[in-house]
Amino acid sequence: MTFKAAAIQMCSGVDPEKNAVEMEKLIREAAANGAVYVQTPEMTGAIQKDRAALRAVLKDEDTDIIATTAARLAKELGIYVHVGSTAIARDDGKIANRGFLFAPDGQRICTYDKIHMFDVDLDNGESWRESAAYEPGTNARVATLPLASFGFAICYDVRFPSLFRTEAVAGAEVLTVPAAFTRQTGEAHWEVLLRARAIENGAFVIAAAQAGVHEDERETFGHSIIVDPWGKVLAVAGGAGAEIIYAEIDPSAAAAARGKIPNLKNARDFKLDTVKAASSAGGEAA
Template sequence: MSTIRVAALQMRSGTDIQRNVADFEALVREAAGMGAAYVQSPEMTGILVRSREALFERVRPAEEDPLVGMAAALARELSLFLHVGSTAIRLGDDKVANRAFLFGPDGARIATYDKIHMFDVDLDNGESWRESATYAPGSESIVATLPDMRLGLSVCYDLRFPQLFRAQALAGAEVLTVPAAFTRQTGAAHWHVLTRARAIENGAWLIAAAQGGRHADGRETYGHSLVVDPWGRIVAEAEHDDPAVIVADIDTAAAGAARAKVPNLQNAREFAVAEAVYGRRAS
């Protein structure tokens, strides 16, 4: 048995970085008090602000970011693995990174991951998002090896790209992570279906810490932070959009058991896609 207690933090981050950092600290301490050895926060833990100008006024490089510094200190003080789902990190004059950070119990940085897939969409309710106008996409997937689990990193919109999670599962990831700030509209339609599907098709645990509620910049996010087991069962959920901590005890051996029952990772085959056209005789 390789059991670890994990926690997902549900937040309602706003435009005030110091307040967000304080909220993050309080929730991390609550999770530690519940016995969590691994704690994950949502996408954009440090700041949620829609205005590009306001964002650039506030964000800093990683070495100056107050959330990053607080996370390292908390991981060391509380002796846990602390995964900042993501926050905005300044890269230069015209771009920022949507970057995740993973810290160990000694406070050392284990890994960073920059969100690969940019949320450039137009929704039915008039919402329009162009992350690529502000954020520089990442180009490298990350699988982190911890003492009790191998962890695949992703951020929010990455959830809609199953090839990312399949590559992580093939690289040995037993736990997939999806810190998110799903919109209320897309979350209500797709959040549970997509998170469960990624867990099922890869025979992996999935931990998804989410933003929830109406934020200071006017956006609304779905909440419903989740922990899903490798058989697709939801074992922990915040069934609302308010700030909260959820915990679950996960046994990473369950990933191997699920993959043994349905060995689709082994059974996958290469194939070509051919075209068939009505009116044209097949050769």
């Protein structure tokens, strides 16, 4: 059975309530156009560099405005709503970068906390230390829905192929990568990484992204994308603000791709040997 998926691109600001209003408008538009699975980007609730300001607006998952709005819309519209992620106050006082998946009855199916923290030093002095604010997740997750089996990841997770391989081996036919990629890394790596994850796992990839210049002055790459299991780009957005992209998803295409190239089944365990060559300077090593 095929289904219509939508990836919502946003340019979230610092106010979760305003972002919730924008998210609702876009989800309603996607549902009106026939989408039964709708994904929003990483940090849908707020893009906020100032950690103190971010903490000031944090809620737990039961009262967070993004999560509660998504649950309400899923029930009202009768669709699956996947909040790519939003910042959530944990019971232990730490912050989670947490995604949510809601069913058409409004019930929460599952959550996923981003595992890999974006701690990097890029060119031109651009540095990020996500681990200074967020507690990393520890569990990969696959959710089997009537539509298909979905595997979860968030943004920087895309650079860790073993996460996606684990989910694909567990049956995921659709791999999800909501993101807020920087412009610098997005221009270099965004599409090639996502197409690689699709190809090597024989799975669809759906990646809703943040796009444009945000209130906190950071810039994200956008170009939300949907890729099929053969690596073909089915839909892609631009790089400057809100947009919705759509694609028809046929889960049987994942089985077909894996049948042609059964690398998930052909993978073998192996041992690693390291060899140190003798120095070539001045003859044999003493």
